[in-house]
Amino acid sequence: MNTNNNMEELLRELEQTRLERDRLLVQLQRPQEQPRQRNNIDRPDEDYYNFSYDEIDDLLNKDIRTAGRFITKRQARIMVDFYYMIQDARIGINNQVKALSRDEEPNDVLKWFLKKDEQTEKKLGLALESFAKSQPHSDWAMKVPGIGPIITAGLIGHIDLTIAKTPEAIWRFAGIDPTVSWEKGEKRPWNARLKVLTWKIGESFVKVKGNMWSPGREFLAFADKMREWEEAVKEWEDEGSVGRRPTKPRNPDRVRATVHDKGRLYECTKTGTTGLREPRWPQLVGQSVEDGDCVWMCTDAFTPDYYGHLYSLRRELEGWRNDTGRYEEGAKKELLKKNYKTTTPTYKALISGKLSDAHLHSRAKRHVVQIFLSHYHEVNYPIENNGEKSPGPYAINILKHAHYLPPPFKNGNDEHHNSVFPTYDNRR
Numbered sequence: 001m002n003t004n005n006n007m008e009e010l011l012r013e014l015e016q017t018r019l020e021r022d023r024l025l026v027q028l029q030r031p032q033e034q035p036r037q038r039n040n041i042d043r044p045d046e047d048y049y050n051f052s053y054d055e056i057d058d059l060l061n062k063d064i065r066t067a068g069r070f071i072t073k074r075q076a077r078i079m080v081d082f083y084y085m086i087q088d089a090r091i092g093i094n095n096q097v098k099a100l101s102r103d104e105e106p107n108d109v110l111k112w113f114l115k116k117d118e119q120t121e122k123k124l125g126l127a128l129e130s131f132a133k134s135q136p137h138s139d140w141a142m143k144v145p146g147i148g149p150i151i152t153a154g155l156i157g158h159i160d161l162t163i164a165k166t167p168e169a170i171w172r173f174a175g176i177d178p179t180v181s182w183e184k185g186e187k188r189p190w191n192a193r194l195k196v197l198t199w200k201i202g203e204s205f206v207k208v209k210g211n212m213w214s215p216g217r218e219f220l221a222f223a224d225k226m227r228e229w230e231e232a233v234k235e236w237e238d239e240g241s242v243g244r245r246p247t248k249p250r251n252p253d254r255v256r257a258t259v260h261d262k263g264r265l266y267e268c269t270k271t272g273t274t275g276l277r278e279p280r281w282p283q284l285v286g287q288s289v290e291d292g293d294c295v296w297m298c299t300d301a302f303t304p305d306y307y308g309h310l311y312s313l314r315r316e317l318e319g320w321r322n323d324t325g326r327y328e329e330g331a332k333k334e335l336l337k338k339n340y341k342t343t344t345p346t347y348k349a350l351i352s353g354k355l356s357d358a359h360l361h362s363r364a365k366r367h368v369v370q371i372f373l374s375h376y377h378e379v380n381y382p383i384e385n386n387g388e389k390s391p392g393p394y395a396i397n398i399l400k401h402a403h404y405l406p407p408p409f410k411n412g413n414d415e416h417h418n419s420v421f422p423t424y425d426n427r428r
Helices: 002-029 053-068 074-104 108-133 149-158 169-173 194-205 217-238 306-323 328-337 344-353 357-384
Strands: 254-256 267-268 288-291 293-301
Touching: 053 108, 074 108, 074 149, 074 194, 149 194, 169 194, 169 217, 169 357, 194 306, 194 357, 306 357, 328 344, 344 357
Parallel strands: none
Antiparallel strands: 254 267, 267 293, 288 293
């Protein structure tokens, strides 16, 4: 009964929003007339309003967010594919517009299509974000650096955890199980769209792999700018204040500390000139620290790139195994699969009994994505199976391997500590 009442309330809200949008459109299209005089006071008619397109766009966005809650999983799959198609088209048109602009050629039509693609991409993103946030599966996934609402919506739309009883079932369905091959004349044994999505997940982890280990770049860059500004001001004063005074750089809104393991974000509450040395940052949210003339307040913890760091470690291990000849047989098999050109770096690596850098990159990505999907299965399996616990990967549940990695971000960002991250020192 509560579900029906909530549905009726949302539908009424959606209808009211649509009526308001239609009223604004009518008012916007009405020709602007001169207001009549009443009692010698210039005053417009009560029914005349001057609305902007931005206000109508806000209402449309509200419409889309409301409707996004009612998207089905099948619709989510279609919309995620369409989102990436529009994104690819937008990137391609943008590159063409830049090329034409450099050559000073007319490109107004392409700019119009570019704007429409940007608007469509934005609207699709809003709807998919609303869908993802309405699903209980998104609570954990969207905490992971590199996993946004679009990828989360795609995972929810493609993966049915009432059918996928083990993480390996997801791996095979996504086409990232190396033991499954697609032979000639056979039906494809995996979902092509989900395989593309897992490729995007792996690339996202690679892109964010520096978030945890070099967090102080914003602060250090700002401190360098401040010192350059102070030197320029001193030179300006020594020359008798001739010309324009150098512009003081604006304090960054937020910085990251470099002096402790657990990351925190600090907001500048008092502007001024920073000190020459990085201050001793407080650990508790709400605490402040003086830094020269500036004051920084701890506002929140930033999220470390768990899977990006895991990729870096795995890539190092894959390189070590490749250099010690562990993949010589694999290199021979790979050389027979395809007709590589003899001038390519891949052929030269394979002919020498080693895998290429691209192969090692793919192996490391696949390993990390498999771990991510195992964690996704462990966290969300009980949600769709009446609280039943996930059986876990075959290697852990049946073979009793000891190297189990618990899902990160399950109980918040502060769950991370050094013991969570594997080192791969046992290179066997």
